[in-house]
Amino acid sequence: MLALAAAGFGATRAFPGRAAPAPVAKPSLTVATVTRADLADSRMMPGTLGYGAGVTVRGSGAGIVTQLPKVGATVRRGKPLYRVDDQPVVVLFGGTPLFRPLDKPGLTGRDVAELRDNLTIMGYASHRVRDNDVLDNGLLAAVHKWLKDLDLDVLSPARAVVLDGPGRVSALTARLGDPAAGDLFTVTGTGKVVTVPLDASDAGGVRVGAAVSVQLPSGDAVPGVVGSVGTVAEAGETPKVTVTVKVSAAKLDAAAVQVRFTGQVRKQVLTVPVGALVALREGGYAVQKTDGSLLPVKTGMFADGLVEVDLVPEGLEVVTTP
Structure with a gap:
């Protein structure tokens, strides 16, 4: 018995230097707060x-293309855009292509009204007349003054191109020396x-x-x-x-x-991270409070990692995924 006691005592004395096992740490919780935010379905x-989409500019009449605009050039009202037989072809804005020379008094039509609009904006003519679609002597004088500034003799379909507004040359189709009657280049908007x-x-x-x-x-x-x-x-x-x-x-x-x-x-609605939702066995969702209890919620819009919730107070802390 004494030997056994001594052995037992010795065994007991052999362990005093071993450290006691560390306590198991409780897992940390990731917490989010119920807050108000704007949600957008995007x-x-x-x-x-x-x-944008381009429009093909097509020349008309006889002659040879002797100058083309550079890609990126801006298309401006009343200014030369390209040259045929070394004569300028100018730009008018509107919706009616020129289909005849506008060089005789008494001509009427939409092309005449369009010409008056352009010359008025450029400062050559005036709208203070009874009939804007009549090529009267005053408008004809304005045309001659404008053409003189451009070194042109007559305004004809071969010497003017009508576009719907300011533009930008995006690509060339023709080359110098090509016939004028054909696709020449593409124009897009400026914006x-x-x-x-x-x-x-x-x-x-x-x-x-x-x-x-x-x-x-x-x-x-x-x-x-x-x-x-x-x-x-x-x-x-x-x-x-x-x-x-x-x-x-x-x-x-x-x-x-x-x-x-x-x-x-959805403006200023209560939200939580989507990771805070807990699917319930009976259907629907809940959020878990920091004490472990579940609080059923009604969900609304989902957007940008957040979800609209109802039936919970603002400021409540809930458990969510990291």
Whole structure:
């Protein structure tokens, strides 16, 4: 018995230097606070930044192209745009192409009214007449003064091109020495736009005048406004909707971009992170309070990692995922 006791005592004395096991730490909780925020139902769609769809400028009459504009040149009212047989071809703005020489008093028509509009804006003529669509002596004198400043003798379809407004030469089709009667170059608008092709099912909430955000390749975002919404249908294919977005702050001439379209907006609603939602076995959702209890909630809009909730007080701390 003494030997056993001694052995037992020795065994007991062999462990005094071993450290006691550390207590198990409780897992830390990631906590979020129920706060008010604005939520917006938005989506990002790819688009192309540029100057929009172009219009082909076609020359008329006999002659040889002797000068073409440079790509990027601005198209201005009343100014020469290119030259045929070393004579300038000038620009008028409007919707009626010239179809006859405007050189005889008494001519009437939309082309005459269009000419008067242009010469009035340029300061050569006046609208203070009874009939704006009549080529009277006063308008004819204004035409001659303008043509003299341009070193032209007559205003004819071969010496003027009518466009719908200011533009920018985007591409050349013809070369020097080509016949004047043909496709010469392409003109776009002067403002930058983003063209976004959408399926018809995705375009239901897109409206002209709606504000959007355009994300550039650099990651910067610039504001934009929807300028047009048009449907393009090709045989055998699902109709596509083309949306153009006007932007002014972009420093790039062309780039692939992302456009954020915003739909429904919910102002100052109670929100929690989506990770705070707990799916209930009986259906629906709850949030977990820091004491471990569950509080059922009613959910609304989901956006940007947040979810609209109801039936909870503002300022409540809830458990969420890290």
